[in-house]
Amino acid sequence: MKNIKYERIASNHKAEENRVKNAVIAFLTGGVLGFIAEWLVVFYSNCFEISRSDASTMMIVTFIFIASLFTALGFFDKLVNRFKCGLLIPITGFAHSMTSSAMDYKKEGLIYGIGMNIFKLAGCVILYGVVSAWFFGMIRYFIGGAS
């Protein structure tokens, strides 16, 4: 009886997560990042007179640099709390996870701290990316032949 009452009071005071608002914010943030990405590709390919694929590689490096720098300066975490998946799904989330795990374990030393923990969060992306790419690549190689 007491537990039920407690749960009812607790559920009344729980912070109301507005799912629709979160979704709209994630959509707009991701959209703006995609827009900047396309703009940077055009800008680099015009500015340095290189091909589109080279320009897109430079664009990815730019995004990784900015995300790592902001994480190291300490305010990317606040941005992630506010914009959530809008910043985690683009490549900025990958750089953010690597830099934040390196910063978190820095006090344990260069080898045991940074060296062993830098891939703590990003490792799952690389592991499952490689395994699935190998698996689907085998399927494509044996069924359709390589393109």
Add this chain to the structure above:
Amino acid sequence: MLYFNSFLFCGFLCLIAQLILDNSKLTPGHITSLFVVIGAFLDTFSIYDFIIKKVGGGALIPITSFGHSLIHGALAKTNSMGFIGIFMGMFDLTATGITAAIIFSFIFALIFKPRN
């Protein structure tokens, strides 16, 4: 038109991720892993190449493009090397992104002091 498509596509992926995050118990780690696998799957029959042609830079920035470039480099290498090319070409296209992430995060972790 590419700008508009980039906005829509990248925003749409983030929207799906946010909906999964809010309505299930999966963590962001689960979702990014899932999106990488989806990217690799879409490129198995060159669907993702078609999307990149239509969308442009907006399709290269989400984490799905990481899975796409892994399998794309592997399949490109099979043309010259045969079966073993899947192993040789796996990191051909993603090498820049991974190297940049490692170098920048190491340097910034050395320079800056962690907050709290």
